[in-house]
Amino acid sequence: MEIIISQSCIEKLEFHWDITTLMPSDISIRLTVPGAGVQISGIFKGEGNNHVPIVIGIYHEAPGTESRVVLRGLVCDRATANVKITAVLQKGARGADAAINAKALLLSKDAKAQLMPYLEIDEQEVKATHATFVGPLDEEELFYARSRGLNEQEAQKLLIEGFLAPVLSSSHV
Numbered sequence: 301m302e303i304i305i306s307q308s309c310i311e312k313l314e315f316h317w318d319i320t321t322l323m324p325s326d327i328s329i330r331l332t333v334p335g336a337g338v339q340i341s342g343i344f345k346g347e348g349n350n351h352v353p354i355v356i357g358i359y360h361e362a363p364g365t366e367s368r369v370v371l372r373g374l375v376c377d378r379a380t381a382n383v384k385i386t387a388v389l390q391k392g393a394r395g396a397d398a399a400i401n402a403k404a405l406l407l408s409k410d411a412k413a414q415l416m417p418y419l420e421i422d423e424q425e426v427k428a429t430h431a432t433f434v435g436p437l438d439e440e441e442l443f444y445a446r447s448r449g450l451n452e453q454e455a456q457k458l459l460i461e462g463f464l465a466p467v468l469s470s471s472h473v
Contacts, residue, residue, distance in 0.1 A: 301326065301327050301328070302328045302329075302330070303327070303328070303329045303330070303338075304329075304330045304332055305329065305330065305331050305332065305333075305336040305337070305338060306332045306333050306336065307333065307336065308333055308334060308335030308336060309335070309336070309337070310337040310338065310339060310366065311337070311338050311339070312338075312339045312341075313338060313339070313340045313341075314340075314341050314342065314467075315327075315340065315341075315342035315343075316342065316343050316344075316345075317342065317343070317344040317345070317352055317354060318344065318345035318346075318347075318352070325352075325353050325354050325355065326355045327354075327355070327356045327357070328356075328357045328359070329356075329357070329358045329359065329367070330359045330361055331358070331359065331360050331361060331362060331365035331366075331367065331396075332361050332362055333362050334362045334363045334364045334365070335364050335365070336362060336365050336366075337365060337366035337367060337368075338358065338366075338367050338368070339367075339368045339370075340356065340367075340368065340369045340370070340371075341370045341371070341466070341467040342354075342370075342371045342372075342467060343371070343372050343373065343374075343464060343467055343468075344371065344372075344373040344374075344381055344383065344404075345373065345374050345375075346373070346374070346375040346376070346377075346379030346380060346381045346411070346413075347375075347376050347377050347379050348377050348378070348379060349377070349378050349379065350379045350380075351379070351380050351381075351382070352373070352375075352379065352380070352381040352382070352383075353381075353382050353383075354371075354381070354382070354383045354384070354385075355383075355384045355385075356369060356383075356384070356385045356386070357385075357386045357388065358385075358386070358387045358388070358398065359388045359390065360387070360388065360389045360390060360393040360396040360398060360426075361390050361392070361393060362392070362393060363392065363393055363394045363395050363396070364394075364395045364396065365393060365396045365397070366396070366397045366398075367387055367397070367398045367399070368399050368401075369385055369387075369399070369400045369401065369402070370401045370402075370466050370467055371383065371385070371401070371402040371403070371467065372402075372403055372404070372405075372463060372464050372466065372467045373402075373403070373404035373405065373413060373415075374404070374405050374407060374460065374464075375404055375405070375406055375407065375408075375411040375412065375413045376406075376407035376408045376411050377408055377410065377411065378408075378410045378411070379411055379412075380411070380412045380413065380414075381404060381412070381413040381414070382413075382414050382416075383402055383404075383413070383414070383415045383416065384416045384418070385400050385402060385415075385416070385417050385418070385430075386417075386418040386419075386420065387400060387417075387418070387419050387420070387428060387430075388420040388422075389419070389420065389421045389422060389423050389426045389428060390422050390423065391422045391423050392423065393422075393423050393426065394423055394424070394425050394426065395425060395426065396423065396426045396427070396428075397426070397427040397428075398419065398426075398427070398428045398429070399427075399428075399429045399430070400417040400419075400429070400430040400431070400432075401430070401431045401432075401466075402415045402417060402431075402432050402433075403415075403432065403433040403434070403463070404433070404434045405435070405436065405437060405460065405463055406434065406435060406436050407436070407437070413434045414434070415432040415433075415434055417430035417431075417432055437456060437459050437460070438459070441459055442455050442456065442459065445458055445459065
């Protein structure tokens with residue numbers, strides 16, 4: 301799927317990838333005019349023996365463009381997730397600002413996730429950041445929640461809801 305943003309505005313896009321949805325797994329976004337921007341939020345879920353492949357490319361082609369990507373994933377059973385997010389700040393995109401933030405929780409010992417943020421910078425005077433995390437629920441946080449009267453399942457649910465909070469808006473998991 302290719303999306304071209306050719307107006308000076310911020311487009312907000314939400315995605316939810318799992319085995320029941322037909323969301324595109326290969327997304328290309330071009331920011332073609334000064335001031336164009338995109339905010340992508342999304343949730344991906346892998347379960348059973350399923351594989352969740354996601355490729356997102358954002359191309360800053362004009363000055364003063366902005367992109368924000370915030371993804372959260374839940375992977376359990378023997379599922380795998382491979383997520384590649386690329387922000388390309390092309391020559392001529394002076395003042396562009398790109399940020400990638402992707403995290404995945406592994407909810408079983410056989411679950412696997414690979415998050416690959418890439419920044420390609422061909423211009424000076426730009427901002428570009430990325431952050432990723434892949435791992436299980438934090439045992440200390442689980443212990444703390446359980447010490448406050450929650451059982452194991454309630455504690456896990458609470459921590460997962462907190463983990464997903466940055467990408468939840470009007471959509472529900």
